[in-house]
Amino acid sequence: MDEAAVSIEPLEAEAPPPPPPRRIAYRHRLPTRLWHWLNALTVFVMLMSGLMIFNAHPHLYWGQYGANFDHPWLSFHGRPVPGWATIPSSYNLAAARRWHLAFAWLLVVPLILFLVTSILNRHAPRDLAPTRDEIRPSHVWHDIREHARLRFPTGDAALRYNVLQKLSYVAVIFLLLPLMILTGLAMSPAMDAAWPWLLDLFAGRQSARSIHFICAMLLLAFIVVHLVMVVLAGPLNEIGSMITGRFRVPPERRRP
């Protein structure tokens, strides 16, 4: 662009620019949408029934063993988790276990299917893995600042996950959820006999129980941030796109 062109721009800008055409893009494929909503249900049931199970013995330990006479690293009195946050809402360990161990199957089997297919169909390496460019500290810092100022990506950039999304989704799908499942299995006396490496991996059943709890709290934190982001980024368009797959692309922001 040469000097002359720049100098005449204000003249042209007097007339309002034509509104950009409404662009609808296909953003989420069916398996992603199905898995998302199944997980939305399953994770809530797992968290709330898990918190009821936690109420049965609200003390956490490191190591192979841990009970009332041993030293906990986290300990509460009574039944610390209130009824509005548990399934069922009044104390019932047996029922909470029924919910937890049944819905665990809905977490495990679809997760394995998703991991396998998303690697085979290149969804994970193409859409979820951050590029070398994106994980430069300066780029990550830039994205954090943009998020903090609530300036979300527009145009084509809104059709891709940004680096903060990628990092959190990769952490949840490839780290937190598998850790939840493996630590859950490590608490099973039958699985410890079948797969003794579970006990070695987590340095004991009570350590596995502690990691299970910590990962659950990290998942809860992810859900809270995720929901806040959906609300801030435009809940109707965001939720709609996760239902229909179609996303109304926010028009390109003009550089200031």
Place this chain on the structure above:
Amino acid sequence: MISRRRFIASGASGLLLGGCDRLNRSPEFRGVLRSAEKLTMNTQRLVSPRDALAREYGEGDMSPVFRSNGTSMPGTPEYARHLAENFANWRLQVDGLVARPLSIPLATLRSIPHRVQITRHDCVEGWSAIGKWHGLELSRILDAAGLSTRARYIVFHCADRFGDKPYYESIDLIDAFHPQTIIAWGMNGHLLPVPNGAPLRLRVERQLGYKSAKYVQRIQAVESLAGIYGGKGGYWEDNVDYEWYAGI
């Protein structure tokens, strides 16, 4: 006055929770949840060799204090008499679908060569304790009694009561013949203390603690659990809907 946001939030939470509680009361839904128990058991058995051993620990890994849970002193006059006699007349009865019903004196059980195992006790509530158990393999007792080919479950009848209901438990033959399934008479180098099930208790090392029945008096081999008390195979199973398969 509550804000609109708070009203909506509590309404949503109430709807969700009310829904879950209502589902929890529905027999059909509980049936669906309960079917997961069978799925879990079959899957765990599929990936687990029949004789896969629970981890055995070293002396240094043992819990300094092995807490007890459930009954700590069976309150019946009969048990009080046995305790006063130092269990001299306690016998283990073996009956049901066996060729030779037995009544084994405690002294005999203690005098035969036995197994010692340091294992982890995992309570359904979440805690674990590691202790050393001394006892006789259940398989040897069942072999001595000559188990019928019709037998599918082994039921353990106990001396303790919850209210007016006797404690009992049951396992299938895979766990009954597992090498670590023992009738223990000793713990941590001593005779079993009363809170931990004196004079005899079961150890089922691949399942949660409530399966390891304490104060065992009678072992019964059966074809089906249906006719026994509530029919679900154990005191907790009958009364509060704990899983019969407690491998997880």
